[in-house]
Amino acid sequence: MPSHYDPQKHHRRSIRLKGYDYTTAGAYFITLCTHQRExxxxxxEDGQMQLSLLGQIVQSCWLRLxxxxxxxxxxxxVVMPNHVHGIIWLGGMDCRGEAFAPRLIASSQDIHTNASPPPKDGTQPGSIGAIVQNFKSVSTRRINQLRKTAGRPVWQRNYYERIIRDQRALQNIRRYIQNNPLSWWQDQLHPNHPSKY
Known part of the structure; x- marks a missing residue:
């Protein structure tokens, strides 16, 4: 990850490392988008997110992870009108030293910049994929129970993740998440910007 986190360039892309163990202790930046960005x-309102009942369900499901x-x-x-941003720590926040220690990283040819698809051989228990899958499944079920719309999709099939590599990146991403509601209208002015979901 670059030493300076630029949310307009980096927050909506996934760097999926081939062969990387997504059960590894550390911090992961996750973005999930609603189906058809609904x-x-x-x-x-005034730079503040006002949660609907469905937004409250999503927030509750995340906090229960x-x-x-x-x-x-x-x-x-943060829950936004049509997406969610969050940082998940595997192994707890006390693993920061381990999380930000230098690691052997796959070569640049092994880095992909598309959303993470479900693994062909199933999701590894305890992995970021399993956690996201659980969150999406539980929140979708609860939302569709409320709406009486069984089987209707709530989320895009894929999700976006980024391994947070250092303390500076962590602080920049935290700040970006906190300020995300303030940038909402700017995002709406450029719906076809190449960095959009």
Whole structure:
């Protein structure tokens, strides 16, 4: 990850490392988008997110993740009208030293910049993929129960993840998540910008 996090360039792309173990302790920046980018979760008013009932369900499901996954701790998080940003720590926040230690990384030819597809051989238990899958499944079920729309998609099939490599990147991403509601109208002015979801 670059030493300076530029949200307009980096927040909507996935760097999926071939062969990387996504059960590895550390911090992961996750973005999930609604199906067809439908604004389901509320509205932005005066730079503040006002959650709808569906947005409250999504927030509740996210905050309950540590109850379902013992190794998970949550960091900065925001529900937006048509997407969610959050930082998940695997192994807890006390693993920061390990998370930000230098690692052997796949060569640049092994780095892909598209959303993470479900693995062909199934999702590894305790992985970021398994956590996201659980969150999407539970929140979709609860939302569709409320709407009486069984089987209707809530989320895009894929999700976006980024391994957070250092403390500076962590602080920049936290700041970006916190300020995301303030940039909502700017995003709406450029719906076809290449960095859009």
């Amino acid at each position: 604004c389901l979760f509320g509205t932005i 540590p109850q379902h996954f013992q190794s998970v701790e949550l960091d900065a998080f």
